[in-house]
Amino acid sequence: MRKLALSDEILLKIEKPARYIGNEVNSVIKDKSKVDIRFVMCFPDVYEIGMSHLGIQILYDMFNRREDVWCERVYSPWIDLDKIMREEKLPLFALESQDPIKEFDFLGITIQYEMCYTNILQILDLSGMALKACERKEEDPIVIGGGPCTYNPEPLAEFFDLFYIGEGETVYDELLDTYKENRKAGGTKKDFLEKAAGIEGIYVPSLYTVTYKEDGTIDTFAPSSSHAPAVIKKQVVMDVTDTYYPESPVVPFIKATQDRVVLEIQRGCIRGCRFCQAGMIYRPTRERNVEKLKAYARNMLKSTGHEEISLSSLSSSDYSQLEELVTFLIEEFKEKGINISLPSLRIDAFSLDVMGKVQDIRKSSLTFAPEAGSQRMRNVINKGLTEEDIINGAGQAFEGGWSKVKLYFMLGLPTETKEDMKEIAVLADKVARRYYEIPKEQRNGKCQITASSSFFIPKPFTPFQWARMYTNEEYIARAAIVKHAFQDQLNRKSLKYNWHDAEVTVLEGVFARGDRRTGKVIEEAYRLGCLYDSWTETFDNDKWMQAFENTGIDIGFYNLRERSLDEKFPWDFIDTGVTKEFLIQEWKRAMNGEVTPNCRQRCSGCGVAKWKGGVCVESKN
Missing domain, CATH: 3.30.750.210 (Transcription Regulator spoIIAA)
Structure with a gap:
């Protein structure tokens, strides 16, 4: 019988102990003495979030189809268990076997969002490993990152042994086979990383060197080893029909975010x-x-x-x-x-x-994402939606019985003016007005239009990767302009407006386009106690600001300047196919x-x- 890593006493003390006991329907149990490679797949957030992620389910299914591999799962312990594990010096463990993470060959971490970066350090720390790859022991697991944030892996470069750039169904088998061959030949971890660097789509950051100009921008970024290519090509599955797909995905014991x-x-x-x-x-x-x-x-x-x-x-x-x-x-x-x-x-x-x-039309709401209030701004962002499209779509919805509509917008987009901001409220009012054009007997109660705005963050490999951002105060001022414009609308009683947290936006912006130097801010913030930064109840902006001050990293350098077209970016060594x-x-x-x-x-x-x-x-x- 499988022995749980946590005692009954601890399980009774923590919230939702089912997050940590494993043994769910369709989870995979193997005899560890009969496999060659043990791989633990990590989603660096709480269990309910991680269990909703399709990518991990696909890789879990794909790895476990191999007889020589046993893939298990681990998620970030919530803050109650995190505290106990540190006090009791308990090692982080995998769900299926309940074995410590340090006993595995690979720790694969999916990196979906910049605000999970301190959770990645939590996983490494609770596993009993050094945070930096260069300080880990020979017997520690190979730490590999994948997911959308690896399209700029540089802020995390010092914490990972390697990154997998692209879709996981392509070269993972080659990577695992290379690991087996290297071990059979008596090779070291360094030997394996050099061989892995020769596999298309694999980026080994320790084999590259960065230099900087006097103004702080990148001067050179190049391989420091003959084993590493100058350009890393993302991996793509062209035939998505005849590839891996989990027909028996793991079913969580407790309600997941997407159950x-x-x-x-x-x-x-x-x-x-x-x-x-x-x-x-x-x-x-x-x-x-x-x-x-x-x-x-x-x-x-x-x-x-x-x-x-x-x-x-x-x-x-x-x-x-x-x-x-x-x-x-x-x-x-x-x-x-x-x-x-x-x-x-x-x-x-x-x-x-x-x-x-x-x-159920009476209960549900429809969601539109115009992204910008004015047609000028929608053309700037290439949204491909006209005001007529939006109003006609809303009209058809109202005539079909809906009365609740959600509208999503962004503030802080390139070239945005005060008039563009106010047009968000004007457009929401026009949608509400369209509802009241329907004969009263055909309406489904009161009209509810909820408009929400996030703040724009320039991302690598987009046409807006050269754009500047704004300060926390400037974002709040923009949201205030929109809020006041809503109060001026004729149908204001049917309108509601809310906006995203500007402090989180500023941090996301730094790490979306950050270079290797920003890694020390992440490490310092973690040392100061930052964790679960995407959760409102645990986010602490003061600690993050202290981390920037302690490390001497300037937020303005990363967020407040518009890049020149000839600037070398930290992610320029990756080839996504889009030139x-x-x-x-x-x-x-x-x-x-x-x-x-x-x-x-x-x-x-x-x-x-x-x-x-x-x-x-x-x-x-």
Whole structure:
């Protein structure tokens, strides 16, 4: 019988002990004496968040299909258990075997969000390892990072042995085989890292050297070893239909953030919004076969017992077989009480018809993401939405029975003026006005329009990677302008406005575009007690500001200056397929307010179509 790493006494003291006991439905148990490699996959946030992540489920399934590998899972202990583990000197452990993380060959950490960086250090620290890779012991696990934040891995470079750039289904087998061969030959960890650097898509930061100019910008970034390539090419699965997919995903004991079956219908996006990193780094668009998706839906609902199924995509409306798939899901599972979730839809007649069939209209709200209030700003960001599109979509929704609408915007976008900010309130009022144009007897109660704004953060590999940001005070002032504009609207009683935390935005901005030097701020903030920085109840901005002061790192250098077009970026050594020339072209078009057609309307020559000898799916249309 499996012995739990935590005693009954400790389990009774902490919130939600089911986060730590493992043994969930569909979790994988193997005989550790019969495997060659032990890999523990980590999501550096609380269990409920991590269990909702599809990427880990895919890799967990993929690794465990190999007889020579046992992949387990670990998540960040919540602050109550974190405290006990430090006091009792208990090592962090994996869920399946309950064995200490230090006993594994690999610790793989998915890096989804900049504000989880101190949680990564928590994982390393509680595992009993040195935070910096160069200070770890030969027998410590190889620490590997993956996920969207690895498209600028430099702030975390000193804490990781290597990074996997791109989609995990491509070269992981080669990496694991290389590890086995190196160990069999009696090679050291250094030997393995040098061999791993020769695998396409693998970045070993210790094999690269950075120098800086007097003004603080990067002068040179180059391999310091003959084993390391000058350019790292992201890994892409071109055939997403016949690749790995977990038909029996692990089912959590407690309610996860997304407690449902997830069907990934496609990867990539055709839209080309200039602020959106995912839309650039996940190119080209690749669709899954609809018949395969139908089979996945049947099998996953059966293997999990979930009562909801969600379609996952950056832009579900652009999936060419959406109507067939949704019609199938409605007809197949309606009698079984299965709910269907349809995120990332553009609001059109078909989408509204579908949502009317799968949602309780009286209870649900519709979500639009205009991103900017004025048409000028929507053209700058290449949103591809006109005011007419938004008002007509809202009108169709109201006529279909909806009365609650959520509108998402961004503040602090390049070239934004005070008038652009005020237009957020004006647009929300126009949407409410459209509701009151419907005859009273056809309305569904009072109209509720909730507008929310986040603050824009320039991300690597987007046309806006050259843009400046603002200070915390400037962001709050912008939100105040919008708030006052809402109070001036005719339908203000039907309108509500809220905004994102500006302090978190400032930190996200530093680490989204930071270089290696910002790693010492992350380490200092962790030493000062920062943890779970994406959680409002645990975020402590004063400690972060103290960390910047203690390390002498200037926030303004990273956030408050507009970059020159010839500046060398910390992430320039990564090849995503989208060329820097294309991003510069899009930056210039943004400054002129010019719209670029989406990929299905016209190929804009981003570079993906010719990348690695492949063919961009959308360029053929």
